Amino acid sequence: MSAKIGILAVQGDVAENVSSLVASIADLNQDATVHVVKTPEEISQMDGLVIPGGESTTIGQMSLVNGSQKVIKQKVESGMPVLGICAGMVLLASNATDRVVGKMEQPLFDFLDIELERNSFGRQRESFEAKIAMEPIGISEYHGVFIRAPAISSASDDIEVLARFNEKIVAIKKGNIIGTSFHPELTDDLAVHKYFVNLVKESKN
Amino acid sequence: MLPLSGERKNAKGIVCGRAESSDVLRGTTTLKRGFAHMLKNGVVMDVTNVEQAQIAEEAGAVSVMVLDKLPSDVRKAGGVARTASIRIIEEIMDSVTIPVMAKCRIGHVNEALVLQETDVDMIDESEVLTPADELRHIWKWDMTTPVVNGARSLAEALRRIEEGASMIRTKGEPGTGNVAEAITHIKKVNDELRTIKSMYDIGDNQDLVRMAREFKVSYDIVEQTAKLGRLPVVNFAAGGIATPADAAYLMSLGCDGIFVGSGIFAANDAAERARAIVLATTFWNETDKVKEAQKMIDERQSMLGLDVKTLELRMQDRGGSA
Numbered sequence: 086m087s088a089k090i091g092i093l094a095v096q097g098d099v100a101e102n103v104s105s106l107v108a109s110i111a112d113l114n115q116d117a118t119v120h121v122v123k124t125p126e127e128i129s130q131m132d133g134l135v136i137p138g139g140e141s142t143t144i145g146q147m148s149l150v151n152g153s154q155k156v157i158k159q160k161v162e163s164g165m166p167v168l169g170i171c172a173g174m175v176l177l178a179s180n181a182t183d184r185v186v187g188k189m190e191q192p193l194f195d196f197l198d199i200e201l202e203r204n205s206f207g208r209q210r211e212s213f214e215a216k217i218a219m220e221p222i223g224i225s226e227y228h229g230v231f232i233r234a235p236a237i238s239s240a241s242d243d244i245e246v247l248a249r250f251n252e253k254i255v256a257i258k259k260g261n262i263i264g265t266s267f268h269p270e271l272t273d274d275l276a277v278h279k280y281f282v283n284l285v286k287e288s289k290n
Numbered sequence: 291m292l293p294l295s296g297e298r299k300n301a302k303g304i305v306c307g308r309a310e311s312s313d314v315l316r317g318t319t320t321l322k323r324g325f326a327h328m329l330k331n332g333v334v335m336d337v338t339n340v341e342q343a344q345i346a347e348e349a350g351a352v353s354v355m356v357l358d359k360l361p362s363d364v365r366k367a368g369g370v371a372r373t374a375s376i377r378i379i380e381e382i383m384d385s386v387t388i389p390v391m392a393k394c395r396i397g398h399v400n401e402a403l404v405l406q407e408t409d410v411d412m413i414d415e416s417e418v419l420t421p422a423d424e425l426r427h428i429w430k431w432d433m434t435t436p437v438v439n440g441a442r443s444l445a446e447a448l449r450r451i452e453e454g455a456s457m458i459r460t461k462g463e464p465g466t467g468n469v470a471e472a473i474t475h476i477k478k479v480n481d482e483l484r485t486i487k488s489m490y491d492i493g494d495n496q497d498l499v500r501m502a503r504e505f506k507v508s509y510d511i512v513e514q515t516a517k518l519g520r521l522p523v524v525n526f527a528a529g530g531i532a533t534p535a536d537a538a539y540l541m542s543l544g545c546d547g548i549f550v551g552s553g554i555f556a557a558n559d560a561a562e563r564a565r566a567i568v569l570a571t572t573f574w575n576e577t578d579k580v581k582e583a584q585k586m587i588d589e590r591q592s593m594l595g596l597d598v599k600t601l602e603l604r605m606q607d608r609g610g611s612a
Contacts, residue, residue: 096572097330100330139332140332143352147350147569150573151573204387208411209389209409209411210406210435212316213315214315214321215312216312232328250312271291271324
């Protein structure tokens with residue numbers, strides 16, 4: 086069965102994820118299609134969802150407005166794979182604290198019991214590129230692009246840590262849920278998107 | 291995947307450093323252009339103080355732009371308009387979690403360096419402020435912080451990208467509440483993109499090099515842009531946007547997002563209007579949502595607006611020939 090992979094198109098870098106997913110699917114020769122989704126109806130037809138980079142406050146608020154947040158919650162809780170990138174990972178968390186401003190009252194999807202810090206590495210001037218590894222999913226070297234990135238200081242025992250950078254957790258997995266601090270869609274290394282396509286295909290079968 | 295057309299790999303703005311035990315690179319083209327990509331489909335709002343910045347964040351703005359005066363007040367005040375007070379920029383950075391941008395004068399390298407040192411997330415080399423140099427813009431490849439520039443045409447946009455701009459916005463006519471000029475500028479850029487794309491598609495290098503000479507840019511950047519069929523950096527609309535319908539229309543013309551200057555905080559219903567413009571930008575292709583957004587504002591509260599034909603000061607012409 087062909088799998089439908091959606092990219093939540095409320096705000097952020099949607100097009101970059103489209104091209105990374107399309108290229109991944111072609112490379113893997115998998116039977117899957119990529120869809121830009123915004124309305125609850127569109128989201129409800131997906132077999133997997135990418136929440137892209139952007140501003141978590143904006144994506145959170147606007148996905149409440151049209152009821153898409155509710156559909157995403159239902160789908161993910163019933164097993165739909167989701168990949169949250171940067172702002173997308175913030176939205177997966179149960180709570181978020183900003184490095185400077187402190188505790189945030191922002192709408193979140195609340196899937197992961199983690200201590201997450203927004204803008205954890207500093208402001209834009211401190212944004213960086215560095216090599217990381219995601220050994221648990223077989224990616225021994227990956228070029229991480231961190232833009233005003235969040236990081237996780239602690240995670241509950243049922244969450245698998247995929248990558249750390251200087252002691253901070255920068256990628257996690259809990260069953261069908263994956264989160265990354267960095268932006269795989271801004272590099273031409275498709276390893277993370279390919280892993281996600283395979284995860285969606287497996288859950289579909 | 292990100293277009294890196296025109297990238298200068300040896301730029302001074304790229305800093306090799308260490309983060310505890312790892313080698314890191316900062317200020318690369320990927321990081322600077324990538325930052326702008328995170329703003330896509332969002333609204334950046336001009337603010338002059340902490341209170342306005344918090345209203346913007348609560349309304350769902352993706353970023354705030356700090357100025358000393360709103361563009362409409364710059365018009366009224368006259369005199370020389372410079373970058374905002376550093377203390378106010380810092381106060382705003384300490385009170386909102388979204389990125390904070392600030393404007394510097396065209397060509398004023400040290401105003402930009404001061405803003406970079408202040409740690410703002412993006413710098414707008416802006417025609418709203420009084421230009422410091424009419425002939426030269428900042429060589430933005432030397433900056434670690436990304437810079438956005440205004441443009442009225444593809445030629446201006448490509449000249450700014452060759453100087454290292456990480457993002458482009460239309461100039462429009464700031465501080466007027468009149469969206470006509472922004473519409474003209476984005477239509478012109480789109481027309482010119484279609485023209486060079488069709489030249490590329492039929493393999494007409496003779497005409498592409500003619501365009502490069504006309505635009506006063508390198509052949510390479512014209513060829514790469516023609517191949518992409520769009521600007522190699524994110525392109526926002528700016529200048530005169532005052533209502534949700536203004537924002538939705540510009541999004542429909544292919545803009546990646548919206549800057550709102552005086553439109554929000556020179557109006558008498560700022561908080562509602564801010565939220566309405568974000569709504570209309572997010573759901574620009576759903577007319578019922580845009581109508582809902584438009585209903586949230588009261589036209590009697592909109593800024594009065596100015597007819598561009600009768601203006602004494604045309605900010606959009608500043609730095610345009612350089």
